[in-house]
Amino acid sequence: MEAAEAVVRSRELLAWVTPLNRDCGRLCGAACCQPDEDGKGGMLLFPGENALYDPLPPGFTLAPDRLTGALLLTCPGMCSRGSRPLACRFFPLIPLLSSPVPDDSARFTLAMDVRARPVCPLSASGMAGLSADFVTGCREAGKILCASQETRVFLAMLKEHLRKYRAFL
Ligand code: SF4
Ligand code: SF4
Numbered sequence: 001m002e003a004a005e006a007v008v009r010s011r012e013l014l015a016w017v018t019p020l021n022r023d024c025g026r027l028c029g030a031a032c033c034q035p036d037e038d039g040k041g042g043m044l045l046f047p048g049e050n051a052l053y054d055p056l057p058p059g060f061t062l063a064p065d066r067l068t069g070a071l072l073l074t075c076p077g078m079c080s081r082g083s084r085p086l087a088c089r090f091f092p093l094i095p096l097l098s099s100p101v102p103d104d105s106a107r108f109t110l111a112m113d114v115r116a117r118p119v120c121p122l123s124a125s126g127m128a129g130l131s132a133d134f135v136t137g138c139r140e141a142g143k144i145l146c147a148s149q150e151t152r153v154f155l156a157m158l159k160e161h162l163r164k165y166r167a168f169l
Contacts, residue, residue, distance in 0.1 A: 004048030095142035
């Protein structure tokens with residue numbers, strides 16, 4: 001499958017499911033949408049996703065990420081569901097490649113994103129505390145993403161990026 005198709009289908013699967021069956025942003029003041037203390041923040045786009053940000057919605061910016069080289073989307077701290085990137089649709093979960101090599105036999109595991117630990121109150125209770133529909137949607141989206149070779153390479157890079165982040169924590 002082409003990366004562009006995989007990202008569109010995954011975004012559609014996660015268009016309406018949310019981590020809880022109510023607005024979890026009320027628990028934390030939408031902590032994951034706030035910039036960090038340096039006024040920075042942003043989400044890495046999946047392969048092919050940049051085509052969905054042309055033209056960019058007002059208040060968004062797009063530039064190569066200094067650490068990973070992937071495209072980093074920044075937002076104004078509020079967005080419509082249609083302009084929400086796939087990384088935000090997955091959060092606080094993330095698909096992690098479980099195979100050492102991103103070939104076509106690669107599989108993934110769904111995990112709590114380590115970046116959720118400092119910000120997300122749902123992080124402590126783990127996947128058991130999340131809406132079953134949300135977890136199912138993330139699993140299905142992960143399967144679709146893993147059908148693209150380009151996206152598997154991206155997921156391998158992302159796993160390494162998170163390993164370094166965990167070590168930094
Ligand atoms: S930080 Fe966690 S609880 Fe808060 S809005 Fe984001 S996903 Fe929901
Ligand atoms: S794009 Fe939307 S969901 Fe993602 S961090 Fe920005 S405001 Fe929050």
